[in-house]
Amino acid sequence: MKKKGLILLTAAVLTMGSACSKETNNAGAGSSTSPEAKSDTVVVWTYPVHGTYEKDLPGLIEDFNKKYPHIKVQTEMLSWAEGPKKFDVALNAGNPPDLYFHGVDGAYVNTGLALELTNYLTPEIKADYLPGVLELGQIQGKQYGMPLYQSQWAWGGNKRILEEAGIDWKKIQKDGWTWTEFNEASAKLTKKLDNGSQQYALVTDGTSLDFIEMMTRNNGMPDVLDEKGAFQWNDDRVLNTMTFVSDLIKKGNMPKETSALTPAKRTEMFYGGQAAIISKAIPYYDVMIQNRNKDIDAGKIKGEKIDFVLLPVPHNDSAKPGTTMFGEGYVAFKQKNDKGEEHAKNTFLVMEALSGAKAGNSANELVLPFVRKSQAEEFKGKEMGKPENLEAGKLLAKNMIKPVTLNLDIDKAAKQKQFKEQVVKPNMQALFSGEKAPKDILEDFKAKGKQMFGQ
Incomplete structure (x- = not known):
């Protein structure tokens, strides 16, 4: 009996060993899991x-x-x-x-x-x-x-409107464009439509900071602070940027009611053909607008189909182009x-x-x-x-x-965010509405910058 029991026990152990070996091998082939995991x-x-x-x-x-x-x-x-x-x-x-x-x-x-x-x-x-x-x-x-x-933040264009105005959007996609070139294009894109409504060269909303951040990054300023924490928005670069934006509104190339426009209204104007270019536009607009065109074809919604063109943000003539990513x-x-x-x-x-x-x-x-x-x-x-x-x-x-926030310490990053919310946002509202001149905004930036950053 003892000999028979020993044989059975040995057989059981061998069977278990074989099973474990099989499980381990299977784990190595189709899984990174060991039996002990x-x-x-x-x-x-x-x-x-x-x-x-x-x-x-x-x-x-x-x-x-x-x-x-x-x-x-x-x-x-x-x-x-x-x-x-x-x-x-x-x-x-x-x-x-x-x-x-x-x-x-x-x-x-x-x-x-x-x-x-x-x-x-x-x-x-x-x-x-x-x-x-x-x-x-x-x-x-x-x-x-x-x-x-x-x-990726960019601008988006309506191909039909751009081509009707003789704008070479393919060249712009390839080579970019300067503020001077954009101003020249804006004069061609701003006009009265046959239905009496106004067509603007550019539309943006007045509630977010995306627009001004893209513009300043295309004038040599990566952000309010640079990656070393030095305050940037206190010189002629920010003055020139604010002046460029203010002039677009004064010339009628952007709506005078920009300060009151919501992102939804901005998009509605672009879809309705009231603006040749929209800021900000993300590349996903390409798919969104393709789907919208399908809905128009299916009779689910009414409107003009749009052929979307992704465009770079124009840069100051003396600055390098910069993409917000x-x-x-x-x-x-x-x-x-x-x-x-x-x-x-x-x-x-x-x-x-x-x-x-x-x-x-x-x-x-x-x-x-x-x-x-x-x-x-x-x-x-x-x-x-x-x-x-x-x-x-x-x-x-x-x-x-x-x-730049990826290089800033937590204190400076927090102060930069505070500066944008408490100083930049109300000043942009005032710029869009014409309540403050660019030079007055610059002085406010300088004063608040010294208070918050000591610079």
């Missing part, structure tokens, strides 16, 4: 990044779980309106999600909860990112974010009750999966430059935008101005 949950808060993102996300996670079945990915789709508030509350309470869709922010790093990624980035991942892109996920040289795409993607966080190094590694694995080749559909849908070589290869021949606008976007990216 502990189950873990990584929490992801994100947004409807583009039209199909809510459909794309489960597929990305499914692919990830084929390789890492022990890591559960728990996602929550936030609204653009309420999501930022919800995240701020969670962050301040010390319990942010493991991954959050956003650009990197010095305020996040200042909490001590942002997860530095430098040690997790493999040479292969670094090599896959296109030059200059990973830096868009860094604060003062340390990696905290993985860009999914490069946001920044990285958006996933930022990783720890919690007040730290879950340990293994959880941090798992968080990075999920982050990489949500930023990899197939995740490049976000850039594709938004008609933005891909951030990784693998993404460009994955979607080669499947691009959503029109060829001329895709090419224009690539040219715009060559003149990218890196956000």
Whole structure:
């Protein structure tokens, strides 16, 4: 009996060993999970990044779980309106999600909860990112974010109106244009229409700072502060920029009611043919307007179909062109009750999966430059935008101005934000309405700049 029992026990052990060996081999071939891997949950808060993102996300996670079945990915789709508030509350309470869709922010790093990624980035991942892109996920040289795409601010034109006025938009896309050239074009694009309404060369809204930030970046000023923290908006460059904008309104090339225009009204005027050019325009307008044209053809909405043209922002004749671009993607966080190094590694694995080749559909849908070589290869021949606008976007990216906030310490970044909200925004309203002259705005900038920055 003892001999028989020993034989049975030996057979059982051999069988178990064979099973374990088979499981281990399978894990190595089709999964990076070992039998000892502990189950873990990584929490992801994100947004409807583009039209199909809510459909794309489960597929990305499914692919990830084929390789890492022990890591559960728990996602929550936030609204653009309420999501930022919800995240701020969670962050301040010390319990942010493991991954959050956003650009990197010095305020996040200042909490001590942002997860530095430098040690997790493999040479292969670094090599896959296109030059200059990973830096868009860094604060003062340390990696905290993985860009999914490069946001790009530009202007957009109505091809019909531009061509009727004899404007060579192809040349502008290729070579850019100066303020002098834009003024010459504006005179041709501003006129009374047959229905009695006014057609303007340019329309923008009066409620945001996007327009003036794009204009100053095309006059040698990367931001209110430069990357070393020196105050910029206190000399003739900002005076010349304000004068250029003021003159557009005085000449009637921009609406006199600009200060009261909302982003929605600005878009309505562009769709209605009341403006040849709209600021700001993102490349995604190409897809949006193509879809609008389809709705017009289907009788769902009324209006004139528009052929959209992506245009660079004009630059001062004596300055270099500059494109406003920044990285958006996933930022990783720890919690007040730290879950340990293994959880941090798992968080990075999920982050990489949500930023990899197939995740490049976000850039594709938004008609933005891909951030990784693998993404460009994955979607080669499947691009959503029109060829001329895709090419224009690539040219715009060559003149990218890196956000200065990525180099500023948290105190200076906060003061810059405060200066924009408390000083720049009301002065822009006053400039648009004609209540303040450019020279008076410059003096206000100088005085407030000394108070806030000591410069």
